[in-house]
Amino acid sequence: MKHEQIAKVVLAYSGGLDTSIILKWIKKTYGCEVITLTADLGQEEELDGLEEKALNTGASKAYVEDLQEEFVRDFVFPALRANAVYEGRYLLGTSLARPLIAKRMVEIAQQEGAQALAHGATGKGNDQIRFELNAMALAPELETIAPWREWDLRSRSDLVNFAEANDIPVPVTKEKPYSSDRNLLHLSFEGGELEDPWQEPGPHSYLLAVPVEQAPDTPEIISIDFEAGNPVAVNGETLSPAALLRRLNHLGGKHGIGRVDMVENRFIGMKSRGVYETPGGTILHLAHRDLEGICLDREAMHQRDSLIPEYAKMVYNGFWYAPERTALQAMVDATQGNVTGTVRLKLYKGGVYPIGRKSPVSLYNPDLATFESDEVYDQADAAGFIRLQGLRLRAAQGVAAKGQGKS
Template sequence: MVQEGLERLMDRIVLAYSGGLDTSVAIPWLAEKYGAEIVTVTMDLGQGKELDDARERALALGAVRAHVLDLRNEFARDFVLPALQAGAVYEQRYPLATALGRPLIARHLVEIARLENASVVAHGCGTEKGNDAIRIDLAVRALNPDLEVLEPLGVWDVTKQEKVAFAKKRGIPVPAGADSPYTTDVNLWGRSIEYGVLDDPWLEPPDDVYVLTRAPKDAPDLPAYVEIEFERGVPVAINGVTLSLVELISSLETIAGVHGVGRIDLLENRLGDTKSREIYEAPAGVLLHAAHNELQKYVTPRDLARLASEVGVRYADLVYNGDWYSHTREAMDALVAKVQERVTGAIRLKLFKGDHRVVGRTSPFGLYDQDRIAQSADTRPSLELRP
C-alpha cells in the first residue's frame, strides 16, 4: 500500500472508476499529485445504472484510457453462486453483496494493470469504507504482491463538501446524489446503505433509504407464491421458467421487492473490534438463501447438514474479512461441491407483506419418505382409555 505523504512520481495508475464523486475527483487529483497517467476501469456488477458513457466521462476528466467491463455473469457465476451454495450469510442476516464484489474488482484491477504495464492500482474506498478498502488491498496482494495499492481517500483526507468544491473548481460535473447523507453500494446481489441518521442505532431507518423494496404496509394485500428450482445446487428456474443466473437473480429481486421482502437492519461486527449499523436490501439473496438452505437440509443427512452449516459460518466470515483468494476457501469449496451433488429439486415460498416462508419442497433425493410415514401412522397401535 502507498503510504500517506508518499509523493514520488508514478508512470501509470490503474483506477477503479465508478463514475461517482469520489472516483471522479480522484482522476485529476492522482494525476496532479503523482504526475502519473491515469487509466480507469469501470466494472458493471449489476449496479442498475447506465455505464455507457463512463468511458467518455473518464476521458473528459483526464484519463488516458478508459476500460468498461460487463462482469455481471462472472460475478454471478464465480462469486455469488459459490457463496450461495456454501450458505454464506454473515451473522445469519447479510448475504454479503458488497463483500463479494470486492475480490472481483481486485481481479480485474490486477489484470488491467498487467495489460497496461502499471505498477500501481487505486480505488475509491477510504477510511469511511474501511472494510472495503481492506478487502481490495488483501485481494490485490494475494493476486500480485508486487503491485502497490493506493487509496486516494485515505491519503487525501477531505470532507464531502471539500470534494465537491474541488470538482466545481475544475469544472468536473458533480454526480447526482453527491449531496446525499448516505453512502451506498449496489450490485446484482443487493444494496448497502450507511451513515447519516443511520449512525444512531436507536432510530428507525427512514423510508428514503430503501430503493429495491416496498414498505411492507404498501405491499400487495394478497400473498405471492414463488417456486425456485435447483439442479446440483444451481438455481435454474422460477415458476417453471428457465433463466440464466443473472436473469433469475434480477427477477427474484423484482418479485420479492414488490412484496417488501429483503430489508435487513443489522448491527454487525466489523473488521477489528468495532460494530457498525448497516442497512441492506437483498430481496433475491434472502429468497435464494432460504430456498437453497431448505432444499439442502431436505436431501442431506443430519451430520453432513450440520457440518455444511458450520462451513457456511466460516465461509461468510472469510468473505467478510477479505480472504477470498485463500487456500481455506478453495478447501471449503471442495466440500461444498460434494454436498451440491444431491441439491436438486424445488422449493415453494410464500411472500406476504415483508414476510417470506417455505411452504413446499420436493426432490428426487429427499430423505423424507412420505409413504413410510403414512404407513407408520396407519399401523401405529391406538391407545384406549381404560376405566
C-alpha cells in the same frame, strides 16, 4: 515503491465525485498514467458516457464492463451453496462484489503493464481491506494507492473545491442522506439518521423492497428449480444467473422481502449500523436451505452448517482468494451434488414461506416417516439405541452423585 516508479495505475472508477477527484489527484500527485475500470454489477446507475467522462478527466484509457453474469455465477452462487450469512443476518452483498472488481483490476493492470491499483474506499471501512487483500492474493507485486489515507481532503466541501479548481465536471447537488452500494444481490444504506442505532430508517432507505405495509394483501406462489445447489429456473422458466436474480429481486421487492436493519462488526474494529435490501438473495437463501432438508445427509449438513460462520467471516473480511476459503468451498461443493429439485414458496408481507419441495434424489422416505402403520421400521429397535446413547449420561450422573455424597 516510490512515486516515480509508478508509471501506470488502474483505478476502480464510478464516475462520481470521489473517484473523479481521485483520478485527477493521482495524476497530479504521482505524475502517472491512470486507467479506469467501471464494473457494471447490476447497480443500474447510468453508465452511458462514463468512458468519455473518465477520458475528459484525464484517464489514458477507460474500461466499462458488464460483469453481471460472472458476479452472480462465480461469486453469489458459491456463497449461496454455502448458505453464507455474516453474523446471522447479512447476505454479504458488498463483500461478494469486491473480489470480482479486484480480480478484473489486476487483469487489466497486467494487460496494460501497470504498477499499481487505486480505489476510493475510506480508511474507516471494510472495502479498503477487501480490495487490497484480494489484490495481494492475486498479484502481490502490484502497489495500492488509497487516496483517503494519503491526501489532506477531509470534507465534501474540500472535494467540491478541488473539483472546481481542476475543472472536473462533477455536478454539485444536495448531499445524499446515505452512503449506498448497489449491485444485483443487494442495496446497502449507511449514514444519515442510521448513525443513531435507535432511529428508525427513513422512507428514502426503501428502494428495492417496499415497506411491508405497502406490500400486496394477496400472497404470491412461486417455484425455483435447483441443480447441484444452483438455482436455474423460476416458475419453470430457465434463466441465466443474472436474469434469475433480477427476476427474484422484482418478485421479492414488491412483497417487501429482504430488508435487514442491523449493527454489525466491521473487520477494522468498529461497529456500524446498516440497512440492507436483498429481496432475491433472501428468497434464494431460504429456498436453497429448504431443499437441502430432503437432499442432504444429516451429518454432512451439520458439518457444513458448523462452518457457515467461518465461511461468511472469510468473505466479509476480504479473504475470498485465500487458501482457506478455496478449501472450504471445495468441501461445501462436495455436499451440493444432490441438491437438485424444486421448492415452492409463498411470498407475503415481507415473508418467504416454503410450502413444498421435491427432488429426484430425495432422501425423504414417507414409509419411514409416516405416523400410520408400516412394515419397514421396528419401533422396538429404538429402545436399544436410546440405552446406548444414554451410557455416558448415566456414567456422568454416577460420578456427580459420588461427589455429592463425599461433600
